[in-house]
Amino acid sequence: MNIKLIVVSKTDVPYIQAGIDEYVGRLKHYCDFELVVIPALKNVGKLSPDEVKEREGQLILKQLEKVDCVVLLDEHGREYTSVAFSEYLQKQMNGGVRTQAFVIGGAFGFSPAVYAAAHSKISLSQMTFNHQMVRLFFLEQLYRAFTILRHEKYHNA
Numbered sequence: 001m002n003i004k005l006i007v008v009s010k011t012d013v014p015y016i017q018a019g020i021d022e023y024v025g026r027l028k029h030y031c032d033f034e035l036v037v038i039p040a041l042k043n044v045g046k047l048s049p050d051e052v053k054e055r056e057g058q059l060i061l062k063q064l065e066k067v068d069c070v071v072l073l074d075e076h077g078r079e080y081t082s083v084a085f086s087e088y089l090q091k092q093m094n095g096g097v098r099t100q101a102f103v104i105g106g107a108f109g110f111s112p113a114v115y116a117a118a119h120s121k122i123s124l125s126q127m128t129f130n131h132q133m134v135r136l137f138f139l140e141q142l143y144r145a146f147t148i149l150r151h152e153k154y155h156n157a
């Protein structure tokens with residue numbers, strides 16, 4: 001299975017980027033992984049939050065193929081334990097999903113068009129996190145899921 005993580009704007013905090021790079025490298029041992037970074041919009045100060053979501057949404061949708069299974073990381077999504085998330089991934093692989101696309105939106109969330117394109121939503125927590133930190137947290141959980149599936153020590157080391 002291919003896994004694609006689509007994010008809006010580059011990570012500009014060096015320690016977060018270092019962690020992202022670490023987990024992207026680790027994930028490549030388990031799956032075909034692609035991190036897609038959509039460039040930040042310019043002159044967003046002149047736009048309303050809805051306009052920002054709409055423009056970012058158009059850019060997100062351009063990165064998706066019709067056959068992708070699209071999952072949004074969203075505060076109103078389903079919460080999983082690490083083991084349950086690994087079981088979800090296994091079901092996707094067993095079900096023949098070719099590309100699993102996870103999407104982390106910008107600071108204002110997603111446009112209605114992006115919600116309409118999604119197959120499901122997941123939440124990492126009921127707490128709110130900076131969208132750049134969510135990238136690192138999610139990549140760690142994705143890596144953890146693969147180590148759980150392979151019965152490796154990482155999960156309970």
